[in-house]
Amino acid sequence: MVKIATWNVNSVNARLANMVEWLAEAAPDIVLLQEIKCVDGAFPRLAVEQAGYHVETHGQKSYNGVAILSRQPVEVTRRGLPGDESDEQARYIEGITCGLKVASIYLPNGNPLGTPKFPYKLAWLERLRAHAARLLEGDVPVVLGGDYNVIPEDRDCRNPDEWLGDALFQPESRRAFRALLHLGYYDAFRTLHPEQAGAYTFWDYQGGAFQTDDGIRIDHLLLSPAAADRLEACEIHKAPRGRPKASDHTPIVVTLSD
Template sequence: MKIATFNVNSINARLGNLTQWLEAVGPDIVLLQEIKCQTEAFPTLAFETLGYQARALGQKSYNGVAILSRHSIEDVLEGLPGDSEDAQARYLEATIQGVRVAAIYLPNGNPIATHKFDYKLAWMTRLHTRAADLLKTGGPVVLGGDYNVIPEPVDCENPAEWQDDALFQPQSRRAFRALLHLGYYDAFRSLHPEARRAYTFWDYQRGALQRDDGIRIDHLLLSPQALDRLVSCGIDKAPRLEPKASDHTPIMLELRP
C-alpha cells in the first residue's frame, strides 16, 4: 500500500498537475492539504475517472483537506476533536484497508506575537490528544500532512532564516517531538536518519527552488504497528519542478500487507 501526502496549494489551480502525478505514480491513498475550495466544489469526478474515491472537508478560499483512495473510505471523522468552535477545515480521518489515516493541515502560526501562534500551539495540543487516542486502538495509524513544523536544523537549508518564524520556534518543535514521544515515528527519518537537503517545500520567492533553499515540513507519522510494515519512504521532487506547481511536493511511503 502506497500512501502519499501532498499540499496542493489550491486543488483547482493544480488539478492538472495532480492528476498527471497520480497517473504517473499511482499511489493507493493520497492525503491532500490546502485544497482551498468548499466541500461541495471539490472535483470528485476528476479523481473517480482515475479510479479514486474521494472525501473532502473544505472551506471557501482557505485551508481544506481531502483523502483520495483506490479502496473504500470508511468511518470518516471530519474535524479535529477538542474545540467545537473551531470552524477551520484542517483535519480529516478515515479507515482504509484496515489502516487509520489522517490528512492534516496544521496552522502556520505566523506572526508569532499574535493569536495565530497561540492557535497553532492549541491545535497541536488537540492533535496530541487525538494521536494518543488512536494509539490506544492498537492498529496501524498514518498521520500525514503539512505540519508547518521544521523539526530540526537539518530540515532547512538556512536555519538562521527561520529563527523568528513559527515553523521553527522551540514551542512548535517541542510539540512535534511530543507526538514522537507518544510512540509515533517519522517515516522519512526512520529510513533516512542522516539525509540532508531532503525538503518538501520551496518558497516561490527569491529563487528558493533554484538554490534548493527548502524546508521539510510535510511529514508522515506512523504508529508502531504501521512502522512494522514500512518498506520505503521518499520525497518526490518532480512535481515541484513542473510549470504552475504547488510550493510543496509529495512525500510517499509504502507499507507491506
Template sequence: MKIATWNVNSVKARLPNVLAWLERASPDVVLFQEIKCETASFPKQDFEALGYSCAVVGQKSYNGVALLSKQPAEDVLDHLPGDAEDTQGRYVEATVAGVRIASLYLPNGNPVGTEKYPYKLRWMERLRRHAAELLKTEQPFVLGGDYNVIPAPEDVYDPQAWETDALFRPETRAQFRALLNLGLTEAFRAVHPDEARAYTFWDYQAGRWPRDQGIRIDHFLLSPQAADRLADCRIDRGPRGEEKASDHTPVVLELAD
C-alpha cells in the first residue's frame, strides 16, 4: 500500500499540479492538508476521474483536510476527539484495506504569545490521547500529515533562527516525543536515520527554495502493527520546483502487504 501526504496549500489553486502528480505517482491513498475550501466545493469529480473516493472535511478559506483512496474508505471520522467546541477542519480518519489512516493538519501555533500556541499544545495532547485509544485496538494505523513540528535540529536549515518559533519550541517537541513514546514509529527517520537536508517545506519568501533552506514538518507516525510493514518512506521534492507550487512537497509511505 502506497500512502502519500501533501499540504497542497489550496487544492483549487494547485489542482493541475496535484492531478498531474497523482497520475505519475499513483498512490493508493493520498492525504491532503490546507485544501482551503468548504466540503461542498472540493473538486471531487476531478479526483474521482482518477479512481479516488474522497472523504473531505473542509473549511472556508482556511485549513481543511481530505483522505482520498482507490479502495473504499470505511468508518470515516471527521474530527479529532476531545473537544466538541473545536470546529476547525483539521482531521479526517478512515479504514482502508484494514489500515486505519488519518490526515491531520496540526495547528501552527504562531504567534507564540497568543492563544494560538496553547491551542496547538492542547490539540497535540488530544492527538496523543486519541493515538493511545487507537493502540488499544491493535489495528494497524497511520497518522499522516502536516504536523507543524520540526522534530530535531537536523530537520531545519538554521536551528538557532527557529528556537522561539512554535514549530520548534521545546514544549512542541516534547509533545511530539510524547506521541512517539506511546510506541509509534516516525517512518521517515526509521528509513533514513542520518539523511541531511531532508526537508518537506520551503517558504515562498527570501528565496528559501532555490537556496534549499527548508524544514521537515510533514510526517507519518505508525503503530507497531503498521511499522512491521514499513517498506519505504521518501520525500518527493519534484512538485516543489514546479510553477505555482505549494510550499510543501509530498511525502510517500509504502507498507508491505
C-alpha cells in the first residue's frame, strides 16, 4: 500500500506542530505540500526528517512554495511548471518516489476577476494541461496533487451562490479542470464517492465557516489510469482544520494498492 496526501499548510513554519502531529497520526508515505511560504533554506527540514521523511522543496519568500515529503528518497524531475520561462512563482514541484511520479501543485487563485490574475490562472491551467498530457506518455503511474483553486461542481461547495463572482467557480476555471480529466486523469475523490456532497477541504477563517461547515472542495488528487487502477481509498482528514492555529485547508489522502 502507498498513502499519498496533499495539504495546503498555509505557512509550514506556522503550522509545524500541527503538521508533525498529523504525520504521526496518519502515517502517509508521501505528502504533497502547498503554500509553504518560505525559501528552501527556511523549511523546517530537521523536524520533518526526524518525523521520518525525505524533503524536497521549491520555495519562495513569504508566498507560494511547494514541497514533496516521502518515506523514500525523491528524485526531483522538475521545479517549476514548463511553458513560461518568465514565471518566477514557486507553484510546481515534481519527482519520482515510491515507484510513482508525483507533483505538488499550487494553482493560482485568479482573484479578483477583471485583473491580470485571472488570465494568469487560465494560462497556468493550460500549461498544466499540456504538461500533464506529456506525463501520461511515460510508464510510471502519475499522481498530481495539490490546491487547484477550482470548485469543480456546485455540490463541491456549501453555498454556490456565494461563489458566482469568484475565480474558483468561473465556467472557464471549471472547464480547464475538466480538460485535465478529459486527458484521462481521474479525480480520486469523485471516482470513489461519485454522489457525495458536503465533502470539503477548505473553510475560510472568516464568518465561522468551519463551525457551520460552509466549505469548498478545491484540493484534489488526480490519478493517471495506471494509478487509478490501484485506487483503494480516498479520504478527507477533517480533524486538522479544527485544531488551534490550523491551516484553512485540511489534508486529503489516497491509498493505492501495491
